Amino acid sequence: MKFSAEIIAERFRTMERWAKEAFDFARALDWLGDANQHPEGSEQRELAQVRDQVDWDLNDCCRHFAVLRRVRAETTRFHDLLCDVVVERMGDGPDALRLMRRYHALFGDETGKDGEVVPETFPDTFAWDTYLRVSALAEQAEQYPKHIRHSARAMHGWPMIVSHHLDGTHEFRRLAELLELGADYPLAVGPRKRRGTETPLLHYLEPLVWRLHVLRKVLIETEKTRGHEDFTRRLKPIWWDFMDTPPTPEVVAILKGVPSLPPLMQKTALEWSRKVIVPIILTEDAGTQETCEIPSLRNIWRHRSVKSRATFRSRLHSAVTDTLQRFGRP
Numbered sequence: 001m002k003f004s005a006e007i008i009a010e011r012f013r014t015m016e017r018w019a020k021e022a023f024d025f026a027r028a029l030d031w032l033g034d035a036n037q038h039p040e041g042s043e044q045r046e047l048a049q050v051r052d053q054v055d056w057d058l059n060d061c062c063r064h065f066a067v068l069r070r071v072r073a074e075t076t077r078f079h080d081l082l083c084d085v086v087v088e089r090m091g092d093g094p095d096a097l098r099l100m101r102r103y104h105a106l107f108g109d110e111t112g113k114d115g116e117v118v119p120e121t122f123p124d125t126f127a128w129d130t131y132l133r134v135s136a137l138a139e140q141a142e143q144y145p146k147h148i149r150h151s152a153r154a155m156h157g158w159p160m161i162v163s164h165h166l167d168g169t170h171e172f173r174r175l176a177e178l179l180e181l182g183a184d185y186p187l188a189v190g191p192r193k194r195r196g197t198e199t200p201l202l203h204y205l206e207p208l209v210w211r212l213h214v215l216r217k218v219l220i221e222t223e224k225t226r227g228h229e230d231f232t233r234r235l236k237p238i239w240w241d242f243m244d245t246p247p248t249p250e251v252v253a254i255l256k257g258v259p260s261l262p263p264l265m266q267k268t269a270l271e272w273s274r275k276v277i278v279p280i281i282l283t284e285d286a287g288t289q290e291t292c293e294i295p296s297l298r299n300i301w302r303h304r305s306v307k308s309r310a311t312f313r314s315r316l317h318s319a320v321t322d323t324l325q326r327f328g329r330p
Helices: 005-028 043-072 079-091 093-107 122-143 145-152 169-178 200-221 231-235 249-255 266-284 295-301 309-327
Strands: none
Touching: 005 043, 043 079, 079 093, 079 122, 093 122, 122 145, 122 169, 200 266, 200 295, 200 309, 231 249, 249 266, 266 309, 295 309
């Protein structure tokens, strides 16, 4: 297919004109209300149904374009596209941070003419947006505890506004009990000081443990409906998304054993470490000392007693097992 700037621009203008015409058509028929309130076979019912189809198509088209634009943000060098996608993704913390870093790498650190950081930069906007959301969350939790409980049970902490003049300990404990905070979280959510100081390895392991916990749960729940599908296909989007590189055959082979694992607890930590967690780490993040970029894993590689991959694997297995047993559920 031949492409040029003129051809591409004209095609998008044609799509824009169609969308605007469809929008005007649907808007002109809003007075018809619900299609089902008109008699079968009537012109009003048919027009209302066409209007609803237009809305469906407009929504579907916008959804697909949003996905395409998000993917383009990974490699685009066009300022406006990347800027708009960063704003759209403010509600997804990790994704927003990733895009902010790319924006700053391409276009600078959002400073004014004198080099000073100006207000309403992306990090500043993200902080303010978070503040407003968390401020409203307290009222939401009071009004809709049954709704929010589904999410709260999977969390190991609860977002709250912390201030110098207000002690939120009592309120946190009350909400934690009301919402059953952390009831479905794979690690223990009680006070961790009793189990020792939190370590860099725990901070690294926690997101991985959560991903594996969710993967196990979804694969077990969907075994009857999707068990016949190719396993790699079943992993999408549980383990990898449209922007990620598909898992390698080695990773797929490791993940196939996840559904057969028992729930993660202190007494099953050894099995989880040996069968899944350590193999995944060795495959994705710590295959060699030269390629390992995770500080907590690199420290194990650099220990003077670690002379080979086999020794590293053994030390890693011991460290992971110890961490899961200390911070896991009893």
